[in-house]
Amino acid sequence: MRHARFLSALLLGLAGPAAAQDAAKPPAEAAKPPAEAVKPPAYCAGIADAAADARFAWQKETLADLEKQVEERIRRLEAKRAEYEEWLARRNAFLAKADEAVVAIYTKMRPDAAALQLANMPDESAAALLTKLSARAASTILSEMEASRAAHLARLMTAGGRKPKGDEKS
Structure with a gap:
């Protein structure tokens, strides 16, 4: 970031003292380019689909891991429930x-x-x-x-x- 300002100030310094004064102004005060002039670089458009696919694959993998964790917890809870039902049956048989x-x-x-x-x-x-x-x-x-x-x-x-x-x- 500082290098870019230095280079722009250097180039503007070569252009003249008025341009150097503009470069010394904070970025908020500098003239903003029109919205249509700001376009993403061509390489961003080229990798946007690949990035979206990679993000989707990562999210899918994360969801699969979470689903495995939930299934494991459900399995443990079912085992504990079966254990309690078995204990209750033994208790009832014991009292009978x-x-x-x-x-x-x-x-x-x-x-x-x-x-x-x-x-x-x-x-x-x-x-x-x-x-x-x-x-x-x-x-x-x-x-x-x-x-x-x-x-x-x-x-x-x-x-x-x-x-x-x-x-x-x-």
């Missing part, structure tokens, strides 16, 4: 294992007898049954059980049908 009639029977049993029977029952069934009992009845039955078995059943009850991590017994 403890039939109300069986719950009523265990509610009326002595805690030591109920603890012996629940100790020999499958883990999920025993935990589901204890979940349906009143807190008082469940706590007295658990207190009559072996400590490790009671802790395991309590973990299952807390998990609510989910398989606890690192638990081989479930």
